[in-house]
Amino acid sequence: MLRALELDDSEDLGPADQLRVAAQAAAPVHQVAALLRGEGQLWADQSDEALLAQGQAGAQAGAQMAQQGLPRLEGLTEAFATPGTRMLDVGTGVATIAVSYAEQFPALTVVGIDVLPRVLALAAQTVAASTVGDRVTLRQQDVNTLDEPNTYAFAWMPAPFVPEQALREGVRRVVDALVPGGWLMLGHGKFRGVPVEDAVSRFKTIAYGGTALDDGQAQQFLRDAQLLEVMTVPTPPGSPAVTLGRKASPG
Numbered sequence: 318m319l320r321a322l323e324l325d326d327s328e329d330l331g332p333a334d335q336l337r338v339a340a341q342a343a344a345p346v347h348q349v350a351a352l353l354r355g356e357g358q359l360w361a362d363q364s365d366e367a368l369l370a371q372g373q374a375g376a377q378a379g380a381q382m383a384q385q386g387l388p389r390l391e392g393l394t395e396a397f398a399t400p401g402t403r404m405l406d407v408g409t410g411v412a413t414i415a416v417s418y419a420e421q422f423p424a425l426t427v428v429g430i431d432v433l434p435r436v437l438a439l440a441a442q443t444v445a446a447s448t449v450g451d452r453v454t455l456r457q458q459d460v461n462t463l464d465e466p467n468t469y470a471f472a473w474m475p476a477p478f479v480p481e482q483a484l485r486e487g488v489r490r491v492v493d494a495l496v497p498g499g500w501l502m503l504g505h506g507k508f509r510g511v512p513v514e515d516a517v518s519r520f521k522t523i524a525y526g527g528t529a530l531d532d533g534q535a536q537q538f539l540r541d542a543q544l545l546e547v548m549t550v551p552t553p554p555g556s557p558a559v560t561l562g563r564k565a566s567p568g
């Protein structure tokens with residue numbers, strides 16, 4: 318099962334990695350069980366345990382960004398080292414990604430928004446248990462109401478959890494909220510051309526009320542939002558695909 322999910326099944330994982338891999342393996346089992354019970358639409362109705370397990374997939378996000386993302390993204394290394402620089406985490410869930418970035422980049426302030434009060438209550442626990450609570454702000458807000466022009470150097474947005482119409486308007490608002498030269502990273506599915514596998518991925522994404530985008534569709538989405546330097550970059554097995562675009566700088 319670990320191999321089918323492209324999770325690391327080597328025997329020499331340390332205890333922390335074992336917990337992370339176990340949580341990542343548990344998340345799709347919880348999801349499929351919920352779909353079979355006819356509860357697929359209801360992200361909020363999953364148990365706290367399932368939400369926290371799913372969140373663990375983001376625990377390495379900050380470290381992955383430092384190692385693989387920053388070297389490719391012009392201007393962001395300097396921005397992330399500048400106190401006061403802001404990052405927006407759309408659909409922050411239980412805030413694992415938000416905390417991971419704040420831990421990795423000590424100059425960064427992270428704003429996490431989500432529509433669900435119950436999820437935000439779990440997120441508040443994650444932040445309270447961390448050492449970076451003074452630099453992570455949580456807010457109940459739909460991305461479609463975001464109105465903070467020129468505020469964030471970087472934004473993360475997960476397409477598989479936001480319905481298509483909301484995603485299109487949300488991306489427009491997030492782009493407006495980026496500073497000139499800022500980057501948007503859009504998470505999306507990995508479709509490898511294996512028909513059954515791809516169909517199951519799309520089914521799960523849509524059943525959960527999200528948007529199933531392949532690399533080409535994600536790139537088009539960002540170009541439609543006037544972003545430049547659009548690219549899909551490689552990510553480790555088990556992580557979502559990511560496509561990035563940059564807001565134009567004047568001149």
Ligand SMILES: C[S@@+](CC[C@H](N)C(=O)[O-])C[C@H]1O[C@@H](n2cnc3c(N)ncnc32)[C@H](O)[C@@H]1O
Nearest residue numbers: 372408409410411412413414431432459460478
């Ligand atoms: C899978 S979760 C993200 C996991 C998260 N990164 C973590 O660390 O737990 C996706 C979240 O997006 C939120 N979401 C969906 N539509 C949204 C919208 N229009 N605006 C803001 N958040 C939204 C959902 O409520 C859900 O909590």
